[in-house]
Amino acid sequence: MKSLMKMTLMESKLFLREPVGAFFTLVFPLMMLFLFGSIYGNTPSEILNGHGTVDISVPAYTAMIIATTGLMGLTITMAANREIGVLRRLRATPLSPLVIMFAEVIVLFMMTTLGMVLLVIAGSLVYHMRFEGNMLSVVAGFTLGSLSFFALGFVLANLMPTARTAQVVGMVLLYPMLFLSGAGFPRELLPATILKVANFLPLTYVVNLLRGLWVGEPWSSLLTEVLVLSGILIVGVLVSLKTFRWE
Amino acid sequence: MEPIIQVEGLRKTYKTTVAVDGVSFEVHSGEIFGMVGPNGAGKTTTIECLEGLRKPDQGKLRVLGVDPQEDSKHLRERVGMQLQQSNLPDRMKVWEALDLYASFYSNATDWRVLLSQLGLEEKRATPFAKLSGGQKQRLFIALALLPDPQLVFLDELTTGLDPQARHATWDLVRDVRARGKTVFLTTHYMEEAEQLCDRVAILDHGRIVALDTPSELIHSLGAEERIVFTLKGTLPTDFCSALSGETRVEIDGERVIIHGKNGRQVPLVSEVVSRLSEQGIQFSDLRTEQASLEDVFLNLTGRKIRE
Numbered sequence: 001m002k003s004l005m006k007m008t009l010m011e012s013k014l015f016l017r018e019p020v021g022a023f024f025t026l027v028f029p030l031m032m033l034f035l036f037g038s039i040y041g042n043t044p045s046e047i048l049n050g051h052g053t054v055d056i057s058v059p060a061y062t063a064m065i066i067a068t069t070g071l072m073g074l075t076i077t078m079a080a081n082r083e084i085g086v087l088r089r090l091r092a093t094p095l096s097p098l099v100i101m102f103a104e105v106i107v108l109f110m111m112t113t114l115g116m117v118l119l120v121i122a123g124s125l126v127y128h129m130r131f132e133g134n135m136l137s138v139v140a141g142f143t144l145g146s147l148s149f150f151a152l153g154f155v156l157a158n159l160m161p162t163a164r165t166a167q168v169v170g171m172v173l174l175y176p177m178l179f180l181s182g183a184g185f186p187r188e189l190l191p192a193t194i195l196k197v198a199n200f201l202p203l204t205y206v207v208n209l210l211r212g213l214w215v216g217e218p219w220s221s222l223l224t225e226v227l228v229l230s231g232i233l234i235v236g237v238l239v240s241l242k243t244f245r246w247e
Numbered sequence: 248m249e250p251i252i253q254v255e256g257l258r259k260t261y262k263t264t265v266a267v268d269g270v271s272f273e274v275h276s277g278e279i280f281g282m283v284g285p286n287g288a289g290k291t292t293t294i295e296c297l298e299g300l301r302k303p304d305q306g307k308l309r310v311l312g313v314d315p316q317e318d319s320k321h322l323r324e325r326v327g328m329q330l331q332q333s334n335l336p337d338r339m340k341v342w343e344a345l346d347l348y349a350s351f352y353s354n355a356t357d358w359r360v361l362l363s364q365l366g367l368e369e370k371r372a373t374p375f376a377k378l379s380g381g382q383k384q385r386l387f388i389a390l391a392l393l394p395d396p397q398l399v400f401l402d403e404l405t406t407g408l409d410p411q412a413r414h415a416t417w418d419l420v421r422d423v424r425a426r427g428k429t430v431f432l433t434t435h436y437m438e439e440a441e442q443l444c445d446r447v448a449i450l451d452h453g454r455i456v457a458l459d460t461p462s463e464l465i466h467s468l469g470a471e472e473r474i475v476f477t478l479k480g481t482l483p484t485d486f487c488s489a490l491s492g493e494t495r496v497e498i499d500g501e502r503v504i505i506h507g508k509n510g511r512q513v514p515l516v517s518e519v520v521s522r523l524s525e526q527g528i529q530f531s532d533l534r535t536e537q538a539s540l541e542d543v544f545l546n547l548t549g550r551k552i553r554e
Contacts, residue, residue: 002350003350003351004345005350006347006350007347007350010339010347013343014336014338014339017338018338026249047539064304081336084334085331085332085333086335086336088330088333088334089330089333089334089387089390091300091330092298092323092328092330092333092502093323093348093351093352094320094323094324094351094352095351102371132344237317
């Protein structure tokens with residue numbers, strides 16, 4: 001328990017000392033919010049079913065943070081730690097690999113949460129963002145989405161031979177997904193053919209779940225999203241435990 | 248007293264390469280035991296089997312009385328390890344690393360004491376990436392000492408260090424032993440093994456080709472000692488015949504080298520000097536060159552270790 005706490009604290013410090021990771025999790029989403037907020041404002045529009053741009057952007061950008069943290073932050077950290085021998089050094093101690101993975105999940109979850117909170121604060125203060133959902137439901141959906149993407153990140157980190165390939169593969173998966181899933185652009189602006197492709201992208205389900213819960217849709221209408229993400233989570237955890245490598 | 252490490256018939260193969268081919272030895276409490284040999288001789292494989300990081304194909308291993316495969320977690324509580332090619336995150340500071348690693352052990356020693364004992368106090372808040380090679384190795388020794396272990400494994404501790412840092416590191420290893428700990432180290436520097444180890448196992452192609460104290464190895468297997476001097480005139484042709492035992496003369500311009508077997512009754516140097524003065528031969532720059540472990544290795548395998 002003591003080692004998990006120390007490890008978590010250490011990993012948080014290292015996360016904040018790494019400017020690139022902290023930028024994409026904490027700063028970049030805010031920049032997007034202010035950019036599109038200043039262009040479109042937050043007036044309800046018909047295309048967006050009576051919601052404003054900021055109202056739908058905050059949950060969508062939250063999904064973006066989740067995907068970036070899971071597929072880039074976590075993947076690169078774990079793969080790099082393995083590649084340069086950080087895990088090898090840890091292996092010479094009585095520490096369980098589960099502690100390493102837990103600490104990583106806790107830190108990234110806290111940072112992702114912080115990223116979302118910053119978006120919510122900025123959205124409320126600057127653009128009077130409307131929120132019609134249930135806070136607890138949003139927290140639950142956010143947790144499900146984050147954990148399933150972290151599980152994907154672990155799988156990717158374990159399967160990729162080096163940090164470099166992990167980074168490249170992570171980017172190749174991440175960027176199209178950000179644009180096509182509705183995380184970066186509102187889904188309403190995407191053509192129907194692209195929406196079909198989007199159904200194969202895990203991030204689409206995080207975007208739909210969070211946006212749905214944000215405007216107060218009941219869980220019963222979001223069952224597909226919950227099932228897909230739970231499936232990813234379970235399979236991801238099993239595969240990443242099976243494929244974990246110290247070196 | 249039971250040996251700290253017992254190895255019998257250790258064998259490990261990677262696909263088609265035999266890395267360790269039937270190695271047996273014992274390490275006793277309080278000694279610095281060294282395993283030397285060229286790269287690829289099987290040193291690291293042996294040490295990693297002892298650490299429980301690799302599973303041997305064959306052989307009986309006991310480390311601190313337990314099988315490293317079956318009881319690896321227990322072993323890691325009581326053994327300090329410094330591994331080759333291991334690292335800390337670049338931005339982790341020295342004190343943070345010690346504080347973090349201390350939390351992994353149920354009975355860790357006070358890391359602040361280690362910090363000053365290993366001369367890292369000034370580097371306390373320096374990130375790992377900013378440390379010199381010698382400082383990194385000192386930090387790794389500190390990490391290995393955290394569990395207050397009975398036994399410390401040091402794998403290629405001084406590889407890549409400059410000579411000054413290497414000598415400083417040797418002193419640290421001697422300090423570790425002075426605290427009553429047993430040290431098992433590997434190195435491909437023969438000089439290091441000679442200076443540091445109480446006993447040395449010479450490994451080549453996965454087998455132990457010799458195992459003894461460095462001086463005994465040099466004495467019995469080191470071919471010869473050499474007396475080198477510069478001569479004004481010429482050396483009488485029968486000079487060597489008056490020397491006892493087997494000797495050989497090599498003349499290179501003014502320089503004369505007399506080779507003689509080790510372990511003679513009268514030291515070769517005193518015989519040579521007294522014979523030179525008996526015959527009134529003028530000489531200068533006389534020195535003796537002792538055989539080293541390097542020569543032992545050359546004798547045993549027919550090649551130099553760094554080839």
